Each structure stands twice: as C-alpha cells, then as structure tokens.
Amino acid sequence: MKIRPRFFIGGGLIVLAIGYLIFSSIRTTSEYYLTVPEVAARESELGGQAIRVAGRVKPGNIAWDPNSLTLKFEIAPIPDVDAAGAPVVKPVIESDPASFRVVAAGEPKPDMFAPGRDVIVEGKLGPDGAIAATQVMTSCPSKYKPKQSQ
Amino acid sequence: MPQLGNLALAIALILAVYSIVANIYGARRNAPDFIVSARHALWAMCAMVTIAVAVLWAALLRSDFSLEYVAAYSSTTLPTVYKITSLWGGQQGSLLFWTFLLSIFTSIAAFQNRRRNPEIAPYALAVLAGVAIFFLLMLNFVTRPFDLLATIPAEGSDLNPLLQNYWMAIHPPSLYTGYVSATVPFAFGAAALITGKLDDGWIRSTRRWAIFSWFFLTLGNMFGARWAYEVLGWGGYWAWDPVENAAFMPWLVMTAYLHSVMIQERKDMLKIWNLSLIGLAFGLTLFGTFITRSGVISSVHSFTQSGLGPYFLSFLITVTLAYTALLIFRSKQLRSPAEFESYLSREAAFLFNNLMLVGIAFAVFWGTIFPVLSEAVRGVKITVGPPFFNRVNGPLALGLVFLMGVGPLIAWRRTTTSNLVRSFAAPVALGVATGIVAFAAGLRQWYVLTAFSLAAFVLGTVLVEFRRGMNARRHMVSELRAKALVNLVAKNNRRYGGYIIHIGAIIAFVGIVGSSFFRTEVKKSVHVGQSFTIGSYTLRFQGLDEADTPHLESATARVQVLRADGREITVMSPAKLFFKRPQQPATKVAIRSTPLSDLYVVLAGIDDSGQTATFEVFLTPLVFWLWAGGLMMVFGTVIVMWPNVRERAAIATALSRSSADERELIDAAPGGD
Numbered sequence: 001m002k003i004r005p006r007f008f009i010g011g012g013l014i015v016l017a018i019g020y021l022i023f024s025s026i027r028t029t030s031e032y033y034l035t036v037p038e039v040a041a042r043e044s045e046l047g048g049q050a051i052r053v054a055g056r057v058k059p060g061n062i063a064w065d066p067n068s069l070t071l072k073f074e075i076a077p078i079p080d081v082d083a084a085g086a087p088v089v090k091p092v093i094e095s096d097p098a099s100f101r102v103v104a105a106g107e108p109k110p111d112m113f114a115p116g117r118d119v120i121v122e123g124k125l126g127p128d129g130a131i132a133a134t135q136v137m138t139s140c141p142s143k144y145k146p147k148q149s150q
Numbered sequence: 151m152p153q154l155g156n157l158a159l160a161i162a163l164i165l166a167v168y169s170i171v172a173n174i175y176g177a178r179r180n181a182p183d184f185i186v187s188a189r190h191a192l193w194a195m196c197a198m199v200t201i202a203v204a205v206l207w208a209a210l211l212r213s214d215f216s217l218e219y220v221a222a223y224s225s226t227t228l229p230t231v232y233k234i235t236s237l238w239g240g241q242q243g244s245l246l247f248w249t250f251l252l253s254i255f256t257s258i259a260a261f262q263n264r265r266r267n268p269e270i271a272p273y274a275l276a277v278l279a280g281v282a283i284f285f286l287l288m289l290n291f292v293t294r295p296f297d298l299l300a301t302i303p304a305e306g307s308d309l310n311p312l313l314q315n316y317w318m319a320i321h322p323p324s325l326y327t328g329y330v331s332a333t334v335p336f337a338f339g340a341a342a343l344i345t346g347k348l349d350d351g352w353i354r355s356t357r358r359w360a361i362f363s364w365f366f367l368t369l370g371n372m373f374g375a376r377w378a379y380e381v382l383g384w385g386g387y388w389a390w391d392p393v394e395n396a397a398f399m400p401w402l403v404m405t406a407y408l409h410s411v412m413i414q415e416r417k418d419m420l421k422i423w424n425l426s427l428i429g430l431a432f433g434l435t436l437f438g439t440f441i442t443r444s445g446v447i448s449s450v451h452s453f454t455q456s457g458l459g460p461y462f463l464s465f466l467i468t469v470t471l472a473y474t475a476l477l478i479f480r481s482k483q484l485r486s487p488a489e490f491e492s493y494l495s496r497e498a499a500f501l502f503n504n505l506m507l508v509g510i511a512f513a514v515f516w517g518t519i520f521p522v523l524s525e526a527v528r529g530v531k532i533t534v535g536p537p538f539f540n541r542v543n544g545p546l547a548l549g550l551v552f553l554m555g556v557g558p559l560i561a562w563r564r565t566t567t568s569n570l571v572r573s574f575a576a577p578v579a580l581g582v583a584t585g586i587v588a589f590a591a592g593l594r595q596w597y598v599l600t601a602f603s604l605a606a607f608v609l610g611t612v613l614v615e616f617r618r619g620m621n622a623r624r625h626m627v628s629e630l631r632a633k634a635l636v637n638l639v640a641k642n643n644r645r646y647g648g649y650i651i652h653i654g655a656i657i658a659f660v661g662i663v664g665s666s667f668f669r670t671e672v673k674k675s676v677h678v679g680q681s682f683t684i685g686s687y688t689l690r691f692q693g694l695d696e697a698d699t700p701h702l703e704s705a706t707a708r709v710q711v712l713r714a715d716g717r718e719i720t721v722m723s724p725a726k727l728f729f730k731r732p733q734q735p736a737t738k739v740a741i742r743s744t745p746l747s748d749l750y751v752v753l754a755g756i757d758d759s760g761q762t763a764t765f766e767v768f769l770t771p772l773v774f775w776l777w778a779g780g781l782m783m784v785f786g787t788v789i790v791m792w793p794n795v796r797e798r799a800a801i802a803t804a805l806s807r808s809s810a811d812e813r814e815l816i817d818a819a820p821g822g823d
Binding site: 011030069 | 493505509534
C-alpha cells in the first residue's frame with residue numbers, strides 16, 4: 001500500500017497530537033493509589049498530591065453531622081489475610097499500626113459505611129496529617145470477594 | 151441432572167476438537183466429506199452446549215441448591231425473571247452463556263457457508279472452533295458450572311440486588327452478543343491470512359456480522375450507561391471505570407473497522423489495516439473479559455475474582471502472537487497498488503477518522519492499564535480518573551465529529567474546490583449560526599460552543615445528502631417528496647441507514663456535552679415540611695413511608711416538586727431499600743425526565759426518627775438526548791442491516807465474476823458515489 005509522504009505528515013500530526021494529549025493529561029490528572037501503610041511511609045512527599053487510599057474504617061471516633069454533611073472517621077490498614085481468609089500473624093508485632101483521620105465534607109454518608117468495612121478514600125493529605133476527602137467509597141460486601149474454601 | 155450438564159460440555163469439547171481436525175484435513179486434502187462432517191460436528195457441539203445451558207436454567211428455576219452456582223446466585227424468593235438472568239449473573243454461568251452464543255454463531259456461519267467461500271470457510275470454522283475449545287476447556291476444567299455442594303443449603307445467597315433490574319437483565323446479553331459475534335469476522339480474517347486468499351471476500355462475507363456485532367455493542371454500552379444512571383445513584387451514566395472501558399474499546403475499534411472496510415471494498419486499499427483492526431477488536435473482547443475477571447485492575451464494579459485471569463491472558467497473548475505472525479508472513483501480498491490521491495477525498499477523511507477512533511481507543515486502553523504499568527515501572531500505583539479520559543477524549547471527539555461532517559460530502563479520489571464550496575456552504579452557515587445563537591444565549595465555554603456548532607454542521611451535511619438524493623430521484627422518476635424519501639432510504643439502505651446512525655450519534659453527542667458541562671448538584675438535609683431549591687424547581691420534603699416485605703425493607707420519601715410560580719409539577723418518590731439477603735442497602739433513584747433536563751433525586755440518608763432526610767439532587771440538562779440519540783442509532787442500524795434485494799443480486803452476479811469487475815459493478819450502482 002502506497003501512501004504519499006504528505007499523508008504520513010497528516011497522519012503523523014494526528015498521532016503526535018494524540019500522544020501529546022495522553023502524555024500531558026496523565027501528568028496533571030494522576031492520583032497515587034496507596035494503602036494506609038504506604039501513606040504513612042511517604043507522608044512527607046504527598047502534600048498536595050491527589051491520593052486514593054484503601055483502608056479499613058476504625059471502630060470508634062466516627063462522627064456524622066447530617067446538617068453540614070460532614071463525616072469524620074479514622075482509616076486503618078487492611079490486615080493481610082491468607083487464602084482461607086484468616087488474618088496473617090506477622091513475626092514482628094507492631095505496637096500501633098498507622099492510621100489517619102479522614103474528614104469528608106459536603107458528601108452524604110455512603111450506604112454501606114460502617115466500622116470495620118473496607119473503604120477507598122479519595123482526597124489530599126493535609127498539613128495537619130488528616131486526609132481531606134472529596135469522596136468515600138465503600139468496597140463491595142464480602143459476598144463478592146473471592147470465594148473462600150471451607 | 152448436573153451430570154448431564156457435565157457430560158454435554160465434555161462431548162462439546164471433543165466435537166470442537168474433531169471439527170478443527172476435519173476442517174483442516176478436508177481443506178488441505180480437498181476432501182469435501184470431511185468438511186461436511188466438520189460442519190455437522192459444529193452443529194452437534196451447539197446442541198451439546200444448548201443442553202448444558204438448559205440444565206443450568208432448569209436448576210435455577212427449580213432452585214436446586216445442590217449446585218454451587220445456583221446456591222451462590224439465586225434464592226427461592228428471587229423473582230422468576232431474575233432466576234433466568236442469573237444464568238449470566240456469575241462467572242461460570244456467564245462463561246457458559248458466552249460459549250452458548252459462540253456455538254450458535256458458529257453454527258449459523260457454518261450454515262451460511264455450506265456452499266459459499268469453499269476456500270476460506272473451512273479455516274474460518276476451524277478458528278471459530280478453536281476459540282470454542284478455549285472456552286470449553288475453561289468450563290470443563292477451570293470454572294465448572296455444574297459443581298455440587300457437599301452440604302445442600304436450605305436457601306441460596308441470592309443475586310446481587312444491584313443486578314435485580316431490567317437494564318441489567320438485558321445489558322449483559324447485549325454486550326456478550328456484540329463481543330461474541332465479533333469472533334466471526336475475526337475468524338474469516340484469520341482464514342484469509344492462513345489461506346492467502348486476501349481479496350475482500352472475507353470482508354463481504356462477514357459484513358453483516360460486523361454490523362450485527364456493532365449493533366449489539368452499541369446497545370450493550372447504552373444499556374450499561376442507562377443502568378448506571380438509574381441504579382447507581384450518583385447522577386451520571388459513565389465513570390470511565392475499567393469495566394466500562396472494556397466494553398467501550400471494542401465498540402470504538404469496530405466503528406473504525408466498519409468505515410475502513412468501505413475503502414478496501416472500493417479502492418482495494420488498507421488491507422493490512424482492516425485485518426489489524428478486526429484482530430484488535432477480537433483481542434479487546436478477550437482483554438475486557440480478562441480485566442474484569444482477573445482483578446488485575448481494581449474496579450468499582452464487583453465481579454467474582456478468580457484464577458481465570460492467567461488463562462485468559464495466555465490465550466490473549468497466543469492469539470495476538472499468532473495473528474501478528476500471520477500478518478507479517480503475508481505482508482508482501484497485502485500491499486496495494488492503489489494510493490491516496492488527495493487530502494480532499496473521502497478515503498482521506500475515512501483514514502483520519504480511523505486514526506481518531508483508534509487514538510481514542512488507545513487513550514482509553516492506556517488510562518485503564520496505567521495503574522498496572524506505573525506499579526511495574528515506578529513501584530507506585532498511579533490511577534487516572536475521569537478527568538484524564540475527558541481531557542484526552544474531549545478534543546478527539548471534536549475532531550471525529552468534524553470528520554463525520556466532512557466525509558460524506560466529499561467525493562472519492564479527489565474533490566474540486568468549486569464542488570467543495572457548493573457542498574459545504576449551507577452546512578457551514580448552519581454551524582456558524584448555531585454558534586452565534588449559543589453565544590448570544592450566554593454560553594461561553596469554547597468547548598461547548600465548538601461542539602454545538604460542529605453538531606449543527608454535521609446535521610447540515612446529512613440534510614444536504616438527503617436532499618441531493620431525493621432531488622435525484624424526483625428528477626428521474628418524479629415522485630412525491632415523502633415517497634422519494636422512503637424509496638431513497640429503502641433502495642440505498644446501507645448508505646442512508648448510515649446517515650441516520652450519524653444523526654443519532656450527533657444527538658447523543660449533544661446530550662453528552664450538555665449533561666457534562668451544565669449539571670448542577672444540591673446536597674441538603676431537611677426536616678419534614680422544609681423545602682429547598684435547585685435551578686427553577688423547589689423541592690419540599692413531605693414525609694417518609696416505610697414498608698417491609700419478605701424480600702426487603704424500604705423507606706420512601708415523598709418529595710413535592712414545585713415550579714417557580716408555586717404550582718405543583720409532580721411528587722417524586724426516591725427510596726432507600728434494605729435487602730434482607732444478603733443484607734445490603736441500596737438506593738432507588740427518582741428521575742423526572744424531560745427533553746430539556748432531568749431532575750434526579752436521591753434519598754441519601756434518613757435519621758432514626760424518620761423526621762430528617764438527606765437528599766442529593768441533580769439537575770442535568772440534555773441527558774435525555776443521549777438516550778434519544780442511542781435509539782436513533784439503533785433505528786439506523788436496523789435499516790442498514792435490512793436485507794436489500796438489489797445488493798444480494800449484485801453479490802450473486804459478482805460472485806461469478808472476477809473481483810475487479812465486481813468493484814466496477816458496485817461503483818456503477820446508483821447512489822454508490
């Protein structure tokens with residue numbers, strides 16, 4: 001198939017434009033997808049960076065104000081589980097696993113929000129060490145997780 | 151009974167293997183008996199898979215919880231219609247359903263080609279059987295639908311409440327039909343490469359299959375969007391979730407393919423490109439299943455994750471490598487003597503439209519797999535959300551819409567400047583006028599102004615095309631306007647059906663732009679009797695009604711909607727549902743849809759006293775147009791697919807001539823240029 005050189009120029013320009021759009025947009029719209037321990041490890045470099053944090057709602061210290069639609073809670077690491085769903089006992093016992101305060105303002109409380117449930121928090125880590133969340137999403141209920149062998 | 155299902159799947163696998171061997175042997179040794187026998191084996195395979203499906207359906211309807219699958223995805227209280235749709239509610243069932251569709255389509259292709267395409271058909275059927283073998287291997291050994299439970303539970307754990315919705319009843323079958331039917335043109339493309347019969351025979355033989363596939367991919371995407379809009383309760387219909395992207399990418403590539411094959415049929419160009427596109431479309435259907443089932447990419451949608459991922463990935467890699475090797479092996483024969491003559495030609499417009507469509511597909515692919523790539527390369531998972539997809543695809547969509555207007559009006563080969571001015575004067579004027587009116591009406595975003603102007607320009611070009619065609623008819627046969635229009639579309643259904651699809655796409659595009667740029671949102675907690683406003687509406691919370699059934703508990707809010715002058719328009723009833731098994735809350739959205747805008751009310755929370763409720767309300771302009779445009783696209787596709795007597799006659803004549811004559815014949819047909 002012969003295509004005259006100028007078609008290469010036209011086609012090439014389109015391809016370049018698409019490439020540039022992808023490249024520039026990736027840089028400005030990327031969010032770090034992290035677990036709670038990863039946030040703790042990278043705390044210093046995350047200021048102002050959009051992050052998505054997967055963690056578990058810590059029981060206690062949950063406050064919901066329906067008038068201002070503000071939800072405050074703490075997010076803790078999701079414990080590792082083995083294939084059978086039992087918690088993995090780590091050789092080194094950590095004294096207190098890192099957790100972060102989350103403040104989600106202006107959003108209704110998600111349907112399935114409850115202590116002990118896994119959530120994904122989208123937002124930014126503030127200078128006070130709390131995550132200012134723009135969105136809190138609950139993960140699917142346990143039934144839709146991989147089936148556990150009995 | 152479950153044993154019957156297992157047995158049927160095992161026999162189906164053996165038949166599929168036999169069919170490959172017999173087809174290839176028959177084709178190589180020129181032994182027609184073997185080819186007939188291979189065809190019969192495929193039909194028998196289809197019968198076996200049908201038996202397996204019937205067994206599973208019967209078990210679902212009888213609530214036979216000795217089957218693991220039935221216990222996991224159904225229950226005695228599940229309404230019958232959802233017992234039927236539970237067939238594709240879980241992984242094993244949906245793979246069985248996929249195989250079922252594949253075996254039906256394979257059988258139909260075998261029937262259609264019992265005398266046609268004697269050189270490539272046996273290989274195409276062998277490829278189809280090969281794909282069936284992969285799925286049957288999965289069903290027989292990896293994810294078995296007829297596995298039994300050691301202890302039979304008294305009750306099943308029910309279908310996910312979010313899936314108990316009529317859109318979800320029809321969305322997966324549509325999407326699967328679109329996915330699976332793309333296998334047929336792929337198989338014929340592969341067969342053309344294997345045999346070296348590289349003229350456009352494989353394209354012509356599977357043109358209807360490609361449109362059929364595109365039709366169902368369109369429906370599947372539309373139904374999915376509609377489901378998300380009505381059920382998920384976030385006010386939107388598309389979130390660029392990996393699962394949505396997986397359904398969108400094959401649609402984009404099939405759209406590109408349907409356009410570029412026209413260039414090959416007319417100009418004998420772009421052979422490698424077309425074969426690559428159909429290979430890509432097929433690969434993307436496998437990729438879609440891979441990412442939704444493997445859990446490699448986290449999605450908000452929940453799917454049963456399983457060990458199926460590596461198998462799909464291996465199959466995908468094998469197919470890709472084999473197909474690419476074939477393309478390279480035949481690349482010399484695929485070169486075309488014809489060449490592009492001018493930028494101002496329809497083939498150039500089609501070529502650029504293809505680049506845009508594949509570019510969008512690539513951007514979507516890149517954004518979807520970016521978390522995996524970034525984790526592999528930089529050790530940190532970086533996700534890109536809707537802003538990425540909107541920023542990249544927004545400008546590309548404008549380019550695509552522009553080409554949609556240009557393509558149909560310029561001639562094949564080259565266009566003279568005077569021709570250009572004559573054709574485009576009216577549509578350009580219409581576009582500019584629309585832009586000015588929109589500006590005067592207060593719209594200021596450059597994207598919206600450009601989008602609306604381009605949309606009007608494209609509508610103008612389509613109208614010019616219809617008028618041209620009608621005038622030509624009335625000149626020749628002196629018909630009334632209405633009759634001329636009907637005859638024009640009926641006699642040139644492929645062309646004018648295509649234009650109707652374009653109109654639908656433009657209407658949908660306007661809906662997407664309007665709903666993306668002008669959505670307003672209000673979140674408010676109110677007591678009974680209090681009210682709040684959104685846009686020109688006032689919403690008053692009148693109270694809660696609670697109900698309790700064996701299946702679910704519900705709390706329904708009564709929300710009175712008032713116009714600015716205080717007149718009541720309607721009372722809306724958004725609700726919170728609490729399903730009892732599995733224990734899971736859900737939201738029932740109330741939507742009041744008008745062509746101008748949708749009022750979308752979500753009951754986001756209630757306090758224990760039942761006196762205070764939190765509402766999330768969206769006012770979304772033009773979202774109605776998206777569904778209307780979708781319907782129009784469906785209508786246009788039906789016209790394109792409608793059997794055309796003249797086209798059949800042309801193909802029959804052409805089949806007895808050489809391919810060069812054939813092209814002239816089609817070129818000479820009225821309405822062809």
